[in-house]
Amino acid sequence: MxxxxxxxxxxxxxxxxxxxxxxxxxxxxxxxxxxxxxxxxxxxxxxxxxxxxxxxxxxxxxxxxxxxxMPSALGQRVMNALKADPKSVDVRAQAQWFYGLGERMLELFEEEEMVDVLLDSFKQRALEIADKAQNTRNVQKGGDNDFMGGLDEAERQLFRAAHDGSSAVRKWFDNSSRS
Structure with a gap:
C-alpha cells in the first residue's frame, strides 16, 4: 500500500x-x-x-x-463469470476498487489462476474502455451510464485518461490544421 x-x-x-x-x-x-x-x-x-x-x-x-x-467479490462464481465473458461482469457491484482488492489479495494468497483471470479480464475490458472513451463526446454526463456503472474505480480512471487524451489530440489537430 x-x-x-x-x-x-x-x-x-x-x-x-x-x-x-x-x-x-x-x-x-x-x-x-x-x-x-x-x-x-x-x-x-x-x-x-x-x-x-x-x-x-x-x-x-x-x-x-x-x-x-477470500472475499466473495473474488470468489469462484465471479472468477467463472470473468472467464466466460469479462465484459458482462459488473465488477463495481462486486467491489468499488475491484482490481485493487484483487491485487491486495494476491499479495496475501498464491492464486495463479486468479492472476491470469484478472489480467485477461482487465485487458479485454480495457479495449472496450478505450473504444468507448474515444467515441464518447461528453464524459461529464457520464457517457453510457450502463457502461460506466459497471466499471471499478481503476477502469473509470482509465476511461477518463483515454477520453481526455483523445479530446486533447483532437483539439491539437484542429488547432494545427487551422494554422
Whole structure:
C-alpha cells in the first residue's frame, strides 16, 4: 500500500471475511458488543483482517488470531463469470476498487489462476474502455451510464485518461490544421 495514496487507503478499507482462530474478548466492539469466540466469522476492513491474520498472541500458541478468507467479490462464481465473458461482469457491484482488492489479495494468497483471470479480464475490458472513451463526446454526463456503472474505480480512471487524451489530440489537430 502506498502510504499517502487515497486509492490504496480506499482499497484497504473494503471488507474481507475472516474467521477468528482464538477467542478475543477485548475485540467485542467489532462484533456489535458480543464476545468474539473461536470460530466467529466477521467481515472486517482488509487492513484490519490482514493485521489479525498475521498477529500471534503472546505465549506458546503458534496460531494466529484470525484467518483471512477470500472475499466473495473474488470468489469462484465471479472468477467463472470473468472467464466466460469479462465484459458482462459488473465488477463495481462486486467491489468499488475491484482490481485493487484483487491485487491486495494476491499479495496475501498464491492464486495463479486468479492472476491470469484478472489480467485477461482487465485487458479485454480495457479495449472496450478505450473504444468507448474515444467515441464518447461528453464524459461529464457520464457517457453510457450502463457502461460506466459497471466499471471499478481503476477502469473509470482509465476511461477518463483515454477520453481526455483523445479530446486533447483532437483539439491539437484542429488547432494545427487551422494554422
Amino acid at each position: 502506498a502510504y499517502y495514496s487515497p486509492e490504496s487507503i480506499l482499497t484497504d478499507s473494503q471488507k474481507a471475511p475472516c474467521t477468528f482462530e482464538l477467542g478475543v474478548p477485548g475485540l467485542s466492539p467489532l462484533n456489535n458488543g458480543s464476545a468474539i469466540e473461536k470460530g466467529t466469522k466477521l467481515d472486517l476492513p482488509l487492513w484490519m483482517a490482514e493485521m489479525l491474520a498475521v498477529s500471534k498472541p503472546a505465549g506458546p500458541s503458534s496460531a494466529s488470531l484470525a484467518s483471512l478468507d
